Amino acid sequence: MSWLDRLTGGFRKTADRVGENLTGLTSKQALDTATLDDIEEALIASDLGPEASKRIREAIAARKFEQLDERGLREILAEEIEAILAPVAKPLDIYGFPRPHVILVIGVNGSGKTTTIGKLGHWIMEQDYGVLLAAGDTFRAAAIEQLKIWGERIHAPVIAGPEGGDPASIVFDGVKQATATGEDVLIVDTAGRLQNKSYLMDELAKIRRVLGKLNEEAPHDVILVLDATTGQNAINQIEVFQEVAHVTGLVMTKLDGTARGGVMVAAAEKFGLPIHAIGVGEGVDDLRPFDPRAVARAIAGLPPA
């Protein structure tokens, strides 16, 4: 199956939800205010968020229709969703010097952080760059183990310390090791303890301080991993993580088979943070560059263009 087919398949539940919410609207003859209200509500119910839903409603209202047919409405919807997503589609730029390029990966436990690190490492290595993974989530032994398993799977070295160790010191050693062995990119796993905001903030600040001593520009990326299946909760997480860390971009995971993929549109409209990639499964190849047209069409329930 091509990745576009998988993407469309992954968004099927989201598209069904959008379609379900729009059912009945397309049999109407005119785009009166009540119909526009219904469309807006349908989009909100599909997790696109109030801001984006309003914007799409206004865009639809500004268009001239003879009659509202389902395919036409889906096409317009896809165009408007793409207009919201396109400005935030930014591939990760890991190509600058000096090396190593340092990526901090943050997110709550279970969001798919470790899996994303593995998939991201694989994506970078496929471009013939060397990757070192750093087990900065020292809070749980299982997290360290899981990162090691991913390291073996993608054939990337992993630098780790004991459970309860100091994440900043692992990151420091990570930069030194990558510099010595010539790895291009250092990807750092971090603990996602949002319950204790000030602790997390201190931990991230310390990592930054330590990194700054070795390279003023590091970390080059602070990527927040979000689980799309949590819908609106993903939006709340962006808000909170922006308070504790300087988030530079997002990866949205678990878009395969969730009905809540519309939340990507809400996130793009509300925060304008770059979306670097999307996760559509648990395999090494299941991190995909974010293609706004393909995603917009999949959400609207249309075949790839």
Ligand SMILES: Nc1nc2c(ncn2[C@@H]2O[C@H](COP(=O)(O)OP(=O)(O)OP(=O)(O)O)[C@@H](O)[C@H]2O)c(=O)[nH]1
């Ligand atoms: N279907 C699907 N599952 C995913 C995806 N990404 C991660 N998962 C699964 O989600 C679960 C949590 O992923 P982890 O990578 O362990 O999440 P984490 O944020 O590192 O969580 P902790 O290890 O608890 O800190 C695992 O079972 C993954 O296999 C995805 O894109 N699609």
